[in-house]
Amino acid sequence: MKIATITWTLLFSALISYTASAANFSAAQIAQFKQLPQAEQQALAKQYGVDLSSLTGGSDASQKTPAQSTIEPRKLDTAPAKASEPQTNSNGLIDFGYDLFASQPSSYTPVDDLPVPNNYLIAPGDEIDIQLFGSQNQSYQLDVGRDGAVQFPQLGPIHVAGQTFKELKANLTHRIKKQILGVDLSISLGSLRTMQVYVTGDVYQPGAYNIPSLATVTQALIAAGGFRKTGSLRTIVIRRNHKVIDRLDLYDLLLEGKTNHDIRLESGDTVFVGAKGASASISGQVRRPAVYEIKPGETLGRLLKDAGGSSAAAYLQQVEIKRFQADGVHVITADLSRAKGRDLVLKDGDSIRIHRVSDQLQNVVMIRGAVTRQGAYAFHQGMKISDLFTNASDDLLPNTDQNYALLVREIDPEHHIKVLQFNLGDAIRSPLGKQNLTLQDNDQLFVFADALNVKAWEEPSAKPLVNQHAAANSNDATNAVTINPDSGVQVVNDKKPQPHFLDHSGNQQEAAGPDSRQNLLQPILQRLQQQAVNGEPLQEYVISGSVPYPGTYPLVEGATLKDAVAAAGGLLESAAKDEAELTRSVVMPGKISLYHQRFDLVKTLTGQAPDFALQSKDRIEIQRKTNWTVDNTVEIQGEVNHPGIYTIGKGESIADLVARAGGLTQYAYPQGAIFSRAILRAQEQQRMKMLADNLRQEIASLALRRQTTSAQYTTSPTDALKVVDDLNSVPAMGRLVINLPKILRGNENDDVSLENGDKLYIPPKRNTISVMGQVQLASNFTFDPSKSVQQYIDMAGGEKKQADDERIYVIRANGAVMLPNQSYWFARSSKPLQPGDTIIVPINTDYLDGLSTLSTATQIMYQLGVAWKAVK
Template identity: 35%
Template sequence: MKLRLLILSTLFFSLSTQAVTPSPAQIEQFKKLPKAQQQALAKQYGVNLSNLSNNQNNKQIDNPDVVNERPDQKSRDSQSAGDEVTETEIDKGMRSQNQLKESGTKSVSSETDDSEKAQPKRKLKPFGYELFAGAPSTFAPATDVPVPHEYVLGPGDTVKIQLFGKEYKDYSLTIDRNGTLILPETGPLQVVGMSFGEFKTFINEQIEQKVIGAKANVTMGEMRSIRIFVLGEAYQPGAYTVSSLSTIIHALFVSGGVTNVGSLRNIQLKRKGKIITTFDLYDLLLKGDTSKDLNLLPGDVVFVPPVNSTVGIDGEVKRPAIYELKGETSTQELIKLAGGLLSTAYPNASKLERLRSDGTRTVVDLDLSKRANKQKVVKSGDVLRIYSVLDEMENVVSLNGHVHRPGRFSYKPDMRLLDVIGSITALKANPDLDYGLIVREEPNVRTVSALSFSLKKAFSSPHSAENLALQERDKIYVFAADEARKLDKLLARLKAQARLDEPAKVVNVAGHVRYPGNYPFTQNMTVADLIKASYDLQLETDMNYALLKSKNYRQNITEFDVISFNNPADLNKRLSPADKLYVFSINDEREEQFVDLINEIKRQTNKQNQQQLVTINGEVRFPGTYPLANNMSLKDLVAAAGGFTESSFMNSVNISRFNTNLKDKSEYSLIKLDLDSDTLNTYQLQPRDSIVVNKIPDWRDHETVKLLGEFKFPGTYVINKGETLAELIERAGGFTNEAFVDASIFTRSYLKEKEQALLADAERKLKRELVSAQINAGAAGSSETILSLLSELEGVEASGRMVIDRKQLLSANDSVELRSGDSLIIPRRNSAVSVIGEVYSATAQVYTKDWDMDDYINAAGGFNQIAEGSDAYIIKANGRVVGNTGWFSSSDSIEPGDTIVVPTNIDPVPTLSIWRDVTSIIYQSTVALAAVAAL
């Protein structure tokens, strides 16, 4: 058993690797194995059990592949794909038409589609040669096909004769060179020249006559081979040995087919130097007719002559290609060769491209709907182009955009807008009912224009003019309320129609609207219509001032009109093509929106066109320069500037007017204009006017001062003009019992800004000194000092402290007049003395009556290495600075709340003389911050 499995395993391995069909005995041996072992062996060696089991019963007859792909076919295909194709004028027309067809398939509601890409140029190929797109590998025609009765027997053929009846005999006999077949029962029989049908009848007659009680069954065995020649424009011409059943087509396939310069319509069969027949492959390819595909005899020659006349046909036909002509051919016959016209063909606009005798090309227009043109004879080298019908439908209107069922509708006379849309249910959710468009094409000039409509008005009054009448080819656009309008394609077409005397029918709205941008100019369009096109104004829109810009292209002048949305006459103002409406927010600056506009006005300024700008400053919300509108009044300019501020002086304004004769004289005149309602409305502005709106005298916004610390009622107080610090302290209820009045910290905002600038200047100088010290050799000590100073400056915020003594806090006559932003801090009583600066342990010491400065410094660890001990000084509790010796010489004793400061030695940086003032600012700020932190 194991041996048998081993043998079968070997057998299967050889079968899987060599693909050899097993013999019936081997199959039977395999079938005797258990099913599980059969499946295991089949799985192991990749054998299909179903094929194996059906091998004997369902033997397939496979015709061998006689041709493979030609070696040069791929290269020719790649070359043809990459070759430059000469494009004629007709090609351009065909390509343009294809582009129109492609664009017609796109959604017409998409107005932002990119420009269509150029269609690839099609190169016509000769018809029929793909049949032979291969090279011969072998020619082994199937031997198991039935033999036709007409087959003529000859020397070398083998016949099989079975005798049955009285006895059974089986013969396989070959016809000898003399055409004789020797059958033992009958003797020699002369059979050469007989057809196979005649031979069967002849044998049966012989057996009946010479063998009693026997009958014969006659079949063909192995048939003879014949030698033929395939010559001319065959792919591989030469001599071939083929089956005696072979025909002209077989011979062509054996040789690999016909080359691209060979004729498909004049293939000749020659026998003994004479043409027996000509075979037209078009009959096979187009009709399936093989009636002239004769069987070959030994020595026959299949000759392929060069191709003769050829013509091309392209466009709306079923098989565009280059066809070989056979005799005179009309355009109608050529179209028939190409399979006929497509349903989209428009033969009335056909063109025939023809080579002329002088080497140039010409084009002949053909209306192939006429009989005479159908019979026109084509010549070699002609190319017939059949154009398609236009994709643009006639007698239709289309509906696009925010609707459930967009598409085309049949146009009917007296058709109106609601005949297409029907009802509100035809629209998707959240439509814009106030603005829609109808794009209409003028039939005589093919230019487009736009009409706007309101579905809200049309639905409410279906029998009124709001339900617009439609025309053929109208395109209706319905927009969504929550999406920007997609009009790029339409706007581009409108701009392309612009001419010198006719600007593009496009208007623009910019600024504080829902959807700013360009919109089609519609018939009788008003400012209100443009606002509807942009959906609507946004919240907080300035309703009193908008600016309408119009351009006079011939004179290169830009003109302006002031628009008030509260004025019905302004809303109904008619627009012109290329107008632009500027809409502003009531709370936003306008300068950014006017930058380009002002620059444009300045560029247009010349002798004939004065600079149309006016300026307003002072107490208006948005001071600046504005375009001068037509008949612009002072009220209009104030509205452009956002209106008066709360502090505006309303009795008068100052106007500076520029006067010139535009030749040799100019001057400014100053005008003080009394303000009243009539003056505001009627006073007309001129170019370059400058208006200043004053502030109400003694106008003051809320000025506040902060009182922090030990007050009975600390907080932020609004002060009156001229109020002193003592008066404010009295209003705050005075001090608490814990107040350390002598340690008050009074700060002022403008002093803080001044000190902060001084700190920034010191930081810049230190960084410059640091770079210099690092460049110069031997300046390591200087670098360390500068780094130490920079670290002290880092993050320091000036306090703006001003020294105030007790008398100024308590006496109204001697006190300080307050300013907005002042701050007074009164800390609690403090019995400590602080030591800060360049000591080893900066700290606060309990006040000791008999101690001097040196005692407190020693208690803080003494001077460190970079201290400038001789310049140590005292910051008194009230902020006054007194020196120990030198430039602050004083004999003041140290008291509770004082701060001793040991500054840094700046001798390594002799150029930094500012540092002494900076040190005072730093330590004053430190003391102030410490006081605030202790509150």
């Protein structure tokens, strides 16, 4: 063989300069090359850049026998079945199993590296690899010819076709060892033949396909592009020599992994896919909802198994089956928890739906509110509140209100509730006491936070989950309010005003926090309102007055006045404990009468007077002590001896305040005193907003007139809108015009009683006159009693073109407005100009197209400007 190698080396050297194509080698040369060891073949081919497969002519199965080109992979059709088909499902279910084949490449995968089984039949086109070692070291790659024989050097033709691979190895080993002494050998198969099979029926593209000799039925189906929507996965027939040799049900392969009927094909075999048979759909709480093909006699239990079984949330006691019959669609209910239901025989077109079990938690009690751990807790008989709260410091939040808690209990299948009230602190501290209520299954506890401290202890609260009970009996779903055992309560469309609270100074505050009374009571109250039908009384009451949390509360079972006071957070210091009032609604034929009763609050709460039970719609008014004031303060600034903030009592006046502040200094100008009040400030701000809105409407009308007429106007609406913007930007003062000199002289008619938040400013004397408005240059001038209003206006450059000289007015230092006339008014000695006065020259509203609101707006702005100027 070394000589042959040298010869081939020389031959390659000569030919490579001309071409590297195998076509330049003769058949004898190629045969001689094949007799070289495979390692030497590969080395020579690599050295001279020759394609080894082109010389051996069979090392690559794909080159040896070109396969028929197959179709391109197709996209998976996941669309639901047509409406005309009986297996149609309105939920958009796809047919089970078809995606496995439609999503795979249709061209076959080479199988040269797969192990060859011992029962593989040798046939023409196969390649046999023989390795000799011992007295000879040779490698041979022998092709099985069309006559079924291989040409073995030194031994001649050997017939091998029709033998199994096991028989081939035994026969060749026996003959070679017999004729060539001192050798051992190894036999394997190289490239395998391709074979032609037929795939027909309801496949994507029927026809003849060249597939590997080791291919099975499923590989032939993949080569054909899979199934049509009308093809059956359960009726696949394999024919050989005009006889049926096997049948394949792909559900065995897809659902159980059985491959015993996925047999290897032989050349000339036919794979036939029949039309799709009866089918049934299954949806809902199953693992694999889909449309399944069913065989005659198949049961509901078998279909459920094919669908992967039911999910954990499946309700098997009432499974819905829709079945087509001659007179329409009938509904059948089956119990899959029993053998009778599982043995129900299916029919073509059946639609099965397995519903979900109820979301209602069973055997639980719920806690919501100001606790460390909200949620569901397992219930057991004899369970009490103290079993849920073993340690107050660990189980409750620092701001928990331990004096008031509620237990909500459902009392009938319609989920009507009753409410019980208890003292949480007593229930924890005294497990044997009556406040430690015995619980029932599905009870819910509501623990409230002290709203005064909620912001200091903002603990995360569980978000409401889906309602446990749907409002099945409510025609308006938006008004449905239900209690959720997973989270407590969910409220929809609440419109009832809820409790607010007063701080300890008696000032009303806004409730806050997820665990406050406002948030937790809201759904309970609306649930009680829904129950008040068909003559049932509304189970709620109202408590107001000097309590921390006035508002509407649920009427608990056996509620008394003490319970109401505890619910409202107790009594404030301002409460008149010797007197309170109960208002009760008395239902009479066709009307309701109100009954009022006064009672001694302290005696009733302490047991000196009999306590009384509350009834539906009771109203309790906890009255405030006479003349009760706490921290009512006023402020005095400016030219007084002791300016500052002073606490006042009922009936104190401006004169009293000035006296307490040490009187006026020698520099004070009492004629210009500015007095402001909070309630007036709010009214003034509202008035300014109203004026701004009216002015905007007039400007809009002006713009419309300009578009519809040919009239000419001197000013655009844009300029007028600037006045509106100025009006909105000016802060309200809430000024009350006072005559401080008369007040200090003891004129009681001019004096004013003080209120909380009042402010008094006494400016220093300013010997000035101000001119503002539509003048050439707004300025301040030194006061000269001999000068008139017109002279001061002339000193400011005179009026502008848009000035309204007929409506000039003077704002006194104390805020009073003095309107002039044209008959020497300013020359009268009774009304001369005074230091600190401001002369206003307003804008001519006719100049701005007759905007009637503008004069009022500018007047307010000027007055405010003068006041602020005096303060500053």
